Amino acid sequence: MKKEDFPKITVILRGYTHSQIRTVVKSLLGTAIKSVEITMNTPDAIEIIKNISKEFGNDILVGAGTVTTYEEAGAAIAAGARFLLSPITFSKEIIELCKEQGVISVPAALTPSEIMQGIRDGADIIKLFPAGIMGTAYLKDIQAPLGKLPLMVVGGINSSNVKEFFDAGAAYAGIGSGLFKKEDIISENLSGLKASVQKLREQLI
Template structure:
């Protein structure tokens, strides 16, 4: 199993609004690739059950986590399902941080401003998600880290195969990407061959 922060994957695949079977089909294509983390959004029906089943089957090969963790209730459900990390589109509350600490879960709250980013790290965030990253642009990462020094930042929102390397070059350590990797129709149709090809194409666009 994975240690809390050891070799946290550079890219996390975001899955929102898909069934367990569709999520499982995607995760199958991630095994053995450099895309070795997947986030199931907690505003997806049955998300906790999907996470638990994915952890049980793929937990030694793919890091499975929860996204859209916006409340303590969602944090508890994600932790009980075995999530290895929790992401959110907003800042975490102290209660969510406490739940994550008690369960050894990696915390990835979101932030927009330098003050929010700094505050989340001060409160114990392992990684801070800069969201929505594409609206801010890659240079924002450089500008923020110049006075605040290097920080483990994840870019999410409008990041895709065409621009992800630009964000990494500007100082991002991680990226969370959904439709920027996969065609949604292929996920819904569980088109394994097409999904595998999309993983391979994305891998070739990143300097790992």
């Protein structure tokens, strides 16, 4: 996959059960949101990634988040993850592994120097984290001297502000608790989850 084909919005799922994650993914089918990240600090993350990828992989891009080691990267890719995200930078070894396996690499960075180092190391997309605290002005300021960058904003992004970040120059966004009501995920309220997806769509129009 090329980074240009990577979905603009990724849903971040942390700490939920397989059944709860499966219901969230079902709520995304047929919508413009076609990417989910299952974090590695979720209980049974590898097994969940494997099962969700097997069932929904033709319709939804399934990836692993909170990847911090080469071993985690290898395990996630073997389970079917098609992209890897992290709250920290990736080693060159992890980035090379992703390239070898055709997996999109998304390490995190905050400062202009960190962002450019990640790009020079070969990362496909740079996760600007925590983006919400820095705000849209920071996003614009970074790209004023450096030009358009493949940045994914994560942290504090929600249905109400995601369009502002796209308008400020973000290429991608990761949304966790800012998209769905937690109680809808826990209770597997499919209609409630679909309503939240619809609200996001309306905000982006």
